[in-house]
Amino acid sequence: MPALTAFKRQWNIGSDDFVFPGIAMLIIRGIWLLVLVLVYLAHHQHFNSCKDGQVLNAFFFGMIGLLASKVVVNICLIYHSSKGNISECSFRRHVAQVLYVKLALFIMEVVWLVMGTYWATFEYKNCDFIIVGTVRAMVSLAWIGVFVFTIMFIFLFSPLGNDSSSVDDASNIWRRRCRLICCSFRADDSLTSDAYSDIAKLVSVYFQGLDLVPSDIAAGLLLVGRQQKSSYDNMATSSSHQLYGDRHNVLGITESPGSTPFQAAPWMTVQKACSVMKFALAAYGWPFYSYSHLPFGCCVLCCTSPRVSLSEDQLEGADCCSCNLVSIEKHMDEHKSSCDIHYVSLTNQLFINPFSIFLDHDLQAVVIAIRGTLSPKDAIVDLTAFADIIHESFPKSYKAHKGMIKSAQNLLERLKRDNLLGRAFNNEHANYDLIVCGHSLGAGVAAILSMLLKPDYPDVQCISFSPPGGLLSEEAYKASMEYTMSVILGDDLVPRLSIQTMQDLKVDVMTALNDCPYPKYQIFCSLPFRALKCNCCLLDETDSSMTRPLVQNTHSPQNSYTIETITNSDVHTNIQEAVESRDLLRLQTPFYAPGCIMYITPASNVDDRPCCSSEEEYTWRWAGQSEFLFLKVTPRMGADHMPNNVLNALTKLLSDTPDSIIVESQQTLST
Numbered sequence: 001m002p003a004l005t006a007f008k009r010q011w012n013i014g015s016d017d018f019v020f021p022g023i024a025m026l027i028i029r030g031i032w033l034l035v036l037v038l039v040y041l042a043h044h045q046h047f048n049s050c051k052d053g054q055v056l057n058a059f060f061f062g063m064i065g066l067l068a069s070k071v072v073v074n075i076c077l078i079y080h081s082s083k084g085n086i087s088e089c090s091f092r093r094h095v096a097q098v099l100y101v102k103l104a105l106f107i108m109e110v111v112w113l114v115m116g117t118y119w120a121t122f123e124y125k126n127c128d129f130i131i132v133g134t135v136r137a138m139v140s141l142a143w144i145g146v147f148v149f150t151i152m153f154i155f156l157f158s159p160l161g162n163d164s165s166s167v168d169d170a171s172n173i174w175r176r177r178c179r180l181i182c183c184s185f186r187a188d189d190s191l192t193s194d195a196y197s198d199i200a201k202l203v204s205v206y207f208q209g210l211d212l213v214p215s216d217i218a219a220g221l222l223l224v225g226r227q228q229k230s231s232y233d234n235m236a237t238s239s240s241h242q243l244y245g246d247r248h249n250v251l252g253i254t255e256s257p258g259s260t261p262f263q264a265a266p267w268m269t270v271q272k273a274c275s276v277m278k279f280a281l282a283a284y285g286w287p288f289y290s291y292s293h294l295p296f297g298c299c300v301l302c303c304t305s306p307r308v309s310l311s312e313d314q315l316e317g318a319d320c321c322s323c324n325l326v327s328i329e330k331h332m333d334e335h336k337s338s339c340d341i342h343y344v345s346l347t348n349q350l351f352i353n354p355f356s357i358f359l360d361h362d363l364q365a366v367v368i369a370i371r372g373t374l375s376p377k378d379a380i381v382d383l384t385a386f387a388d389i390i391h392e393s394f395p396k397s398y399k400a401h402k403g404m405i406k407s408a409q410n411l412l413e414r415l416k417r418d419n420l421l422g423r424a425f426n427n428e429h430a431n432y433d434l435i436v437c438g439h440s441l442g443a444g445v446a447a448i449l450s451m452l453l454k455p456d457y458p459d460v461q462c463i464s465f466s467p468p469g470g471l472l473s474e475e476a477y478k479a480s481m482e483y484t485m486s487v488i489l490g491d492d493l494v495p496r497l498s499i500q501t502m503q504d505l506k507v508d509v510m511t512a513l514n515d516c517p518y519p520k521y522q523i524f525c526s527l528p529f530r531a532l533k534c535n536c537c538l539l540d541e542t543d544s545s546m547t548r549p550l551v552q553n554t555h556s557p558q559n560s561y562t563i564e565t566i567t568n569s570d571v572h573t574n575i576q577e578a579v580e581s582r583d584l585l586r587l588q589t590p591f592y593a594p595g596c597i598m599y600i601t602p603a604s605n606v607d608d609r610p611c612c613s614s615e616e617e618y619t620w621r622w623a624g625q626s627e628f629l630f631l632k633v634t635p636r637m638g639a640d641h642m643p644n645n646v647l648n649a650l651t652k653l654l655s656d657t658p659d660s661i662i663v664e665s666q667q668t669l670s671t
Contacts, residue, residue, distance in 0.1 A: 002089060002211035003158070006096040012156045014213045015092040018081035019521040026074040032138065033067040036060060039134045050127035055119050056135070062112045063138065066105060073102050086219065086513045086520050106149070113142050170204035171197070178380060192350055195403065199383040202499075210506065210578070212513075219523045220509030223516055225633035227508075264596050267461060268485045270620065273598065274650040275337075275362065276463045277487070279369035280439040281643045282331035283356055285346070287374060289327035292644050301326050310344060313418070317346030317354070328356065338362050342424050345414070350377050351406040353445055357424055365433040365461075366424045370411070370449070372440030372643070381407055382441055385470060385499060387591065390451060399473040399589070400448055404441070408448035421457075436462045439643045440494055443467035447484055447594035451476070454483065462595065463487065466641050469628055470498025470591040477592040477625070484595025488623070489649050490602060490640040491632045495593050498629075505631050507578045514575065592625045599623035600649050617656070618649050 003010040004017075040060050047053040047060075077098045084091030116139045124132045159173050178196040212220070281288065290297040306325040315325075324346055332339055343357040354371040373382055384403030389396055391409075415421055425432065434457045438446035443464035448471075450462035462484040472480060488495045516523070603617035631637075639645055 003213050004096065006099055010158050010160070012158050012213055014086075014216060014520070015089060015095040016081050016084070016086065016520045017213065017215050018077050018095065019519075020524070022074050022078035022081060026071060026078065029067050029070050029074065032141070033064065033071060035134065036064050036067065036138065039130065040064065043128055043131050046128050046131065050123075050131065051125050052119060052123040055115065055123065056127075056131070059112060059116045059119060059135070063109075063116070066109050066112060070102070070105055070109075073098060073105060077102065082519055082521060084519065085517050086216065109142065110146065113139060113146070117143075170208065171200040174200035174203050195350060195380055195384050198386055198402065199380060202383065202385060206502065206506070210510075212510070215520065216513060217509060219516075219520050220513045221633050222523055222527065223512035224505070224508045225635075227512060228633060264485075264622065265461075265483070268596055268598070270598070270650060270653050272363075273463055273465075273485065273487050274647070274654050275360070276367065276435055276437045277439075277465055277643070277647045277650055278331055278335040278337060279356070279358055279360075279367050280372075280437045280442065280463075280465050281647055282328045283354065283369040283371040283438065283442060284374060284643065285354070285371070286323035286327040288643070289330060298323075301330075304330075308341065310341065314341075314343050315346075316344070317348075339367075342366070343420055348375055348377060350380060351403065352410050353378070353381075353407050353442065355411060355442075357420060359424065359429060359432070360435075363433070363435070364431070365435045366421065366429065367435045367437060368415075368446070368449070370436075370438035370442035370445050372438060372442040378441055382468070387473070387589075390448060390476060394451075395475065397473060397475040398451075398479070399591075400476060401444060401468065401471050401591070404444040404448055404468075404471065407441075407445045408452060411445065411449055412452050434460045436460060437465065439465040439646070440468070440641065443486070444471050444594075447471060447480060447486075450484060451480065459483075461485075464594055465643065465646050466492050466494055467593045468497060469495045469501065469593050472592055472594050473589055474592065477594060480594045481596050486593050486595050486597045487600065487646065487650070488593070488597055488628070489600045489646050491634045491636045492640040493631065493637040494641050496628050496631045498591055500590060501629065501631050503578070505633075507575065510575050510578055590629070593628055597623045597625070597628070599627065600646075600653065616649075616652065618653050620653060 002014070004013050004015045005011075044057070044060075047057050050056055077095065080092055080094045080098060116135055120132065120136045120139055124135070160170060175196045178199055286298070286301050289301065293300065301323040302321050304326050306322045307329060308325075310325065325341070325344065328341060328344070338361045340359040340361075341356065342359050345356070346354050348354050348371075356369050358367040358369065360367050371378075373379060381403040384401075384406075386402045387399045388402040388405050390398045390400050390405055421434070425434075434453070436446045436450045436453065438444070444467050446462055447464050447467060450460050453460050460483055462480070464484060464486045466488060467486050471477075486495070598620055599622070600618050600620045603619045
């Protein structure tokens with residue numbers, strides 16, 4: 001922080017990022033040097049008996065000298081890279097010069113490798129096998145090192161080159177990256193081109209003026225996570241609304257006792273959510289089944305034939321070896337579900353999501369299950385995050401996530417085109433309910449699709465598992481509460497994601513990095529101890545700069561950042577710009593997760609559990625939107641989003657409290 005400047009351009013690495021790589025290279029080079037010296041001392045008298053012994057002798061002398069020089073240079077690099085805290089770049093001003101010397105030694109090493117490769121390939125005859133083996137091993141390992149260096153150079157190269165590049169330049173680069181990710185090398189249609197442009201604009205504006213490298217962001221997230229944990233520990237008796245009240249008031253969210261009450265629908269129960277979640281999980285098909293049944297899940301699918309065969313009008317898209325169909329049957333068997341597969345679509349294109357339609361005879365419902373993010377094209381849909389009107393027939397205030405609107409509209413068109421629901425609701429199933437469900441991206445598409453289906457199916461029910469946070473405008477969200485239930489587990493990241501919360505996180509990370517008095521390597525050194533989740537193994541984090549309640553204070557008007565609180569003027573400018581952008585975003589209409597929120601949390605703090613404990617107890621309650629208007633940076637934020645963990649939590653809840661489900665579902669909510 002900021003990025004390293006070398007060769008008159010910036011790179012995607014910081015001047016304080018060479019401590020751990022330097023130590024690793026010091027160990028490797030030291031071992032190589034020791035081996036070469038020992039082999040030379042033991043066998044140098046036999047060099048003259050080898051063909052071109054002078055070349056061999058020169059190779060050993062040259063490599064020993066180069067390795068010794070690299071050991072010294074690595075020590076200098078580690079020393080200079082470890083100086084100062086994250087924002088004190090002036091202490092590390094000599095890192096670039098050390099890298100110049102390192103590059104010169106690298107070029108000389110390549111020359112010596114060519115020499116060694118030639119000798120080991122053509123001139124090794126009549127030589128001791130230990131000498132030949134040593135040279136060949138050294139040459140092979142060194143060429144691997146050259147290859148790794150080349151790959152790292154490509155990843156660390158910044159196309160922009162300097163921090164004065166315009167937003168348009170950054171947008172063009174991100175647009176090309178989107179096309180590369182989606183393997184879109186042909187001419188794009190207008191819809192695809194617009195999606196790439198929206199994403200490029202969103203990402204380039206977000207990172208504009210953000211002079212951080214990936215390791216800075218990782219360290220910043222660790223610091224923010226510690227500060228949030230400290231805030232919770234210091235205010236354990238305070239409610240979430242009290243802890244984050246300043247931020248919610250700025251955002252205009254009112255959830256006071258005098259708010260208009262809303263009664264949860266009778267069908268919104270843990271039992272219903274658990275029964276439907278298996279369909280959302282099955283929609284992921286063979287990839288997730290293989291992941292959740294490692295190491296032999298893929299083999300089981302390939303060696304098993306489906307019990308039922310779908311006709312051409314029941315299956316869309318390629319299904320190699322019927323693995324997707326088999327995986328769906330396996331999921332249904334595991335959960336003892338009495339259902340039929342009515343339709344499966346495996347087509348995955350931009351704004352076209354795979355989905356399945358089931359006939360659940362236990363629930364007496366037709367269930368549409370929409371797959372979540374599982375491909376680069378799905379990620380493009382996730383990132384097309386600007387707001388748009390849901391449908392021309394809806395009020396203009398009914399807005400939602402643009403990418404998911406397009407996906408829902410395309411799915412609705414396919415349902416109508418092939419009369420899929422009409423065929424499902426035949427005479428035998430005419431009285432069945434209609435349930436729309438999905439996980440993650442599928443949850444967002446399901447929520448919007450249910451709004452589009454509402455005019456034709458007034459009793460439609462939608463269950464969104466781990467839905468994206470910035471999905472619906474306030475008016476659309478309130479309308480969805482009548483027929484939509486969201487299920488969110490613990491510290492799940494995705495329901496808290498929105499443009500506003502990402503901007504908040506940007507300010508938090510930049511400020512935490514600036515306030516931290518420790519070098520970056522010390523922050524990462526504490527990570528293994530924290531991963532043990534044992535209180536006896538945790539480092540002492542009582543330093544006020546490490547535990548400052550960032551989330552509580554940084555967004556209140558009386559604690560706004562001023563130039564006196566920032567030590568580095570360039571960092572101060574970047575933070576002030578980020579704060580201004582955040583404040584502008586707060587003037588815009590906030591977006592929320594859909595429907596009534598069933599919030600599932602661990603019954604006890606994860607840090608209070610004994611080490612190696614695998615059992616988890618859960619509890620649930622109805623939650624307000626204010627609890628999801630900030631990002632919780634914890635080790636669980638990714639794991640709590642996984643669909644199998646959501647299903648496990650629901651199953652655990654159902655087995656622990658079966659008699660209280662219906663009663664709890666009647667609790668009063670507050671809009």
